[in-house]
Amino acid sequence: MTEISYRLPQQRVLQTELPGPRSQELAARRKAAVAAGVGSTAPVYAADADGGVIVDVDGNSLIDLAAGIAVTNVGASHPKVVAAIRDQAERFTHTCFMVTPYEGYVEVCERLAAVTPGDHEKRSVLFNSGAEAVENAIKVARLATGRPAVVAFDHAYHGRTNLTMALTAKAMPYKANFGPFAPEVYRMPMSYPFRDGDRDGAAAAREAISRIEKQIGATSVAAIIIEPIQGEGGFIVPAPGFLPALADWARSNGVVFIADEVQTGFARTGAWFACDHEGVVPDIVTMAKGIAGGMPLSAITGRADLMDAVHAGGLGGTYGGNPVACAAALAAIDAIDELDLNARARRIEELATARFRELAQRIPAIGDIRGRGAMLALEFVKPGTSEPDAALTSAVAARCLAQGVITLTCGTFGNVIRLLPPLVIGEDLLDEALTVLCTAIGDLAG
Structure with missing residues (x-):
């Protein structure tokens, strides 16, 4: 592997009790x-x-x-990220892509189409935070399908906005006393191998699918959203076969399969995205965190037919795809490749x-x-x-x-x-x- 040079000494030093x-x-x-x-x-x-x-x-x-x-x-x-931020900030820090667009936004979307799972035609939109990406992925799914219901899972974490709190499973500290929450969100059992006994991934998927069909009805479901490895819920890795079975069911029933890769993306799990480990190709991927070396940036990348179904002006935001953050993202993606x-x-x-x-x-x-x-x-x-x-x-x-x-x-x-x-x-x-x-x-x- 490529050697890395560091600016600071890579050592643990305690000069005071903590906190100092x-x-x-x-x-x-x-x-x-x-x-x-x-x-x-x-x-x-x-x-x-x-x-x-x-x-x-x-x-x-x-x-x-x-x-x-x-x-x-x-x-x-990272020196390349720092240099990219400095260079872009010296030219302009903001114009708003919805007012005066710029190349960096387009180039980030091109790079996301290349690294996200699947070789189908894709489109992307850039935002600021993981929660914002999740909200917009749900918007796209509901508009494209004309259906209201969204399926999330036990132990899930998707954010702290109103809709993403509804998707999130854990009450304290994320949801307690902040309701009422967005409607038409349904929670299903997650594959949790440590606590599932002998239930394998296929059996766990059958249980979740059975509940979806009985409690909601497939024709009412716009999207299934799931973290391929759950984050705040406990780094739960579902049993093999669970994710592919859900994705196959979604595809067969016209349901948008959304992989929330906000925490798992950009080489964190040893692949570009955690879905890659089982060859799962989502309809939409939500991303943030590791995308831009610490700058605030998030994205959704999805099937072109889904993403292009949204009317002009239906997606966006004043700061979404900020030019400095886009420059950082391009440098970070390069660094992931080079190193x-x-x-x-x-x-x-x-x-x-x-x-x-x-x-x-x-x-x-x-x-x-x-x-x-x-x-x-x-x-x-x-x-x-x-x-x-x-x-x-x-x-x-x-x-x-x-x-x-x-x-x-x-x-x-x-x-x-x-x-x-x-x-x-x-x-x-x-x-x-x-x-x-x-x-x-x-x-x-x-």
């Missing part, structure tokens, strides 16, 4: 200025970031196993899962090890049961942070540690982070 005095000062300022509803995983404030490290305002260098929630796949300051980040994601999976499997042999609290590429998870349970252990999960994450390693938790039951390192993280640094994590698990659950 400067971070504490900023936390006090934040309390007086920022709404309490905005949460943060770590109490440290970033000053710089590169490769696999984040340096805080007190000079501590922390190992990053979060990548801004799967955003900085190419790193938080073969799909291979790097697969290598991260190889290194991490080997450590986790060894650890699980002596730590019965590790109920499941799952994920693909650099999207990996450990599910914690009370030993000898499948009862979730959210307290242990939180304690492990806190211990890692105190030792200078940033991790994230997730899962419907709050009992999953998820790993989302930048794909450009060095192997030595990754190994050090895994040692900290495994030691924390051993100390707290051994």
Whole structure:
């Protein structure tokens, strides 16, 4: 694989306890200025970031196993992305594509047609956030089919706007007291191998399809939307065959199959998109996060007949496809190709899962090890049961942070540690982070 040079030293350095005095000062300022509803995983404030490290305002260098929630796949300051942003910003930062269009928007759409699953004719639209992409994918599906109903799944996460909250499964903190939500959204059972017993992917799909047909009726369904690997729900990888069976049923019944690849896209799972692992070709793909090296950009790419069914002016937004974000996206896509980040994601999976499997042999609290590429998870349970252990999960994450390693938790039951390192993280640094994590698990659950 191509060697990567870094601007910052790739090392873990703790000069203060966390949070340090400067971070504490900023936390006090934040309390007086920022709404309490905005949460943060770590109490440290970033000053710089590169490769696999984040340096805080007190000079501590922390190992990053979060990548801004799967955003900085190419790193938080990749030189080609930085150069592209600088060059575009020096020319113009905004005209609005709906007023005075520009080449960068068109070129991003061309690149998305090339890298998304399938060789059919495609069209794309650019937006700002993952939730905005999901909302517009549903709009396209409803208009193109003339049908109202949308099917989502248990443990799903699709965003925090009104419609995407309706699609999202987890109440707290995402939905509690924010209703009423958008209508005509129906939730079906997800394939969850760790908790499904002997039920395989085909059986799980049959159950979901049977419920759709009985409770909604195929002719009323505009779209099925699903994360090929669920994110906030717990990094749940459905059993083989589940996704293809749903996609086949959708195709046979005129239902738009939407793959929400907001978190899984752009080499995160060791392929350009998670659907690629089973050869599933969605009708529409929603994207964001890793698309633009940290700049706000999202997209939907879909079958040309679906996308072109929408009347002029029915899709868009003032900032959608901002020229600076488009320049960053083109540079990030180039970097994924040049550095073969799909291979790097697969290598991260190889290194991490080997450590986790060894650890699980002596730590019965590790109920499941799952994920693909650099999207990996450990599910914690009370030993000898499948009862979730959210307290242990939180304690492990806190211990890692105190030792200078940033991790994230997730899962419907709050009992999953998820790993989302930048794909450009060095192997030595990754190994050090895994040692900290495994030691924390051993100390707290051994």
